[in-house]
Amino acid sequence: MMKKAILFDLDDTLYDYEPAHQKALKAVYPIVEKEMGIPFKKFERLFDLSKSEIHRELAGTASSHNRVLYFQRLIEKTLKTLEPKITLKLYNTYWDTFLKSMKLKKGVLQTLKKLKKEFKIIILSDLTAHIQLKKINKLGLTPYIDFLVTSEEAGIEKPHPSMFLLALNKVGILPFDAIMIGDNPNKDVEGANSVGIDSVLISNKVKRNQFSEDYKKPDYIIKEIPEILRILEDIKKVKK
Template sequence: MGLNEVNLSNIKGVLLDIDDTLYCYSYCHQIALTECFGFLVGKYKELDLVTCQKIYQSGRKKCHITLPGRAASHSRLLYFQYMVEQLLEHTDVNLILHLEALYWDTFLSKMELDKNIQVFIDKCFQKKIPICLLTDLTANIQFRKVNQLKIADKIKYIVTSEEAGIEKPHPFMFLKALNKLQIKPREALMIGDNQAKDLKGAALLNIQHIEYKAKVIDTI
C-alpha cells in the first residue's frame, strides 16, 4: 500500500520519523562530509581525503561505542572533536566548531522534502490529524531540519532521543509521543524507513506502522 492510499479514518495521531523518511539523508550527508574534508585537505597540506575518511569513521565509531543508544552517539560535534584530536593531538575548539557548522549548514542547504511525504503531511493537516515527529538525534539539529523542510507549522509535537534519553525502538520514545498527542497505541500510525527502529518499536506497542523511505537522490 502506498503512503497516500493509507486509510486515516481511525487514526487520531501520526508518529513520523525524520531522517530518510522526510528527505534523503545520504545525499545531504555525502555532500556535507565532502565539504568538510575538502576544507581540511586545503588547510593541512599533508592530509588527504582517504585519511580524512579514516579518522572521521574512527571518531564516529568511538562515539557509538562509548554512547550506545544515546542521541549524542550521532553528534557531529563529537565526531569532529575526536577527528581533530587525532589529527592535531589537541582539542582545537574553533576548528571543531567550524567543521560542525560547515557540515550542518551544507547538509541543511541540500535538504528537500519528499513529494509523497509533503502530500501526506498536508492531508493530515487538512484532516486535523496531529503529527508528532519521532527521531533519534539531538534536539537542536532536528529542530533546524524541521524549519529547513518548512513543515514547522504542520507539526504538532516532536520527540527526540535527546529528550527521551533513549533511542528507538525503545517503547519509551513511542510512549512519550503518544502521551504528548494524548492518544492510545491503537489510535496511532507510525511511518518510518527503519525496520529495526521505527517499525519494530511501533510493533512492540501494537501501533499500526508503514514503512516509507524518502526518494533516493544520487550524489553522482
C-alpha cells in the first residue's frame, strides 16, 4: 500500500536543536552581563529555572516554549521588576542567533526533494507558529513543505491526537495513509501510534526491544533521515 503523506517533527528531527540553542544563549549573555551583572553559570541556571517554571505552569501548551516568557521571568527574578526593552532584546538576540546557527541533519534536503515528488509533506511541531515558520524559511525547507501544524494552532501538544488529526485533515487523508517521523518516543511515536499512523523514531541510541508496551513501540527506527526512502519502498512492496 502506498502512503500519501509524510509527517515530520522539526526540532531534533530535521536539524539539531542543542548547538543552535547553546550559540543563542552565548549571544544573549553579553546583554545579561551588561544589564544584570551576573556570571554566565548563574545566567544558565536562572534560564533553566525560569524555563522549567513556565513549562510546569503552561504544560501541554505552545506557550510553555515561548522564550519571551522565559526571559521575562528571568529578569523579574533577577531585577525584581519588569524590563520590556531588555526582555525583547534578549528574545530577539536569542532567536536571531538561533536561526542563523541551525544546520540541517545529513541528507534532509535531498530526501525531501525525492519525497516531494510522491508525497504530501507536513511538519508537526510543538511550538508557536511564528517561530516554526521562521525556522522552516531559514532552513530552506519551504519548497518541500505542504502544511504545518503547530501546538499553538492545535491548542494542545503532541502526543495528543488533535495534533495528528489536524495534520490528516489538512491533507484530507486517513491515518493509514500517513507515516510520522520524529525523535521523541513519548511525543512523536506515542502520538502517531495512538491514532494509527505508522511511526518512525530517528535515534542513534534506542533499540526496538527496549519498548515494553506496544503503544510505545515505533514501527521503524532509523539513524538518519535518508533511511526513510527505503522504508517507504518496502511499505510499497509488501502491502499491495
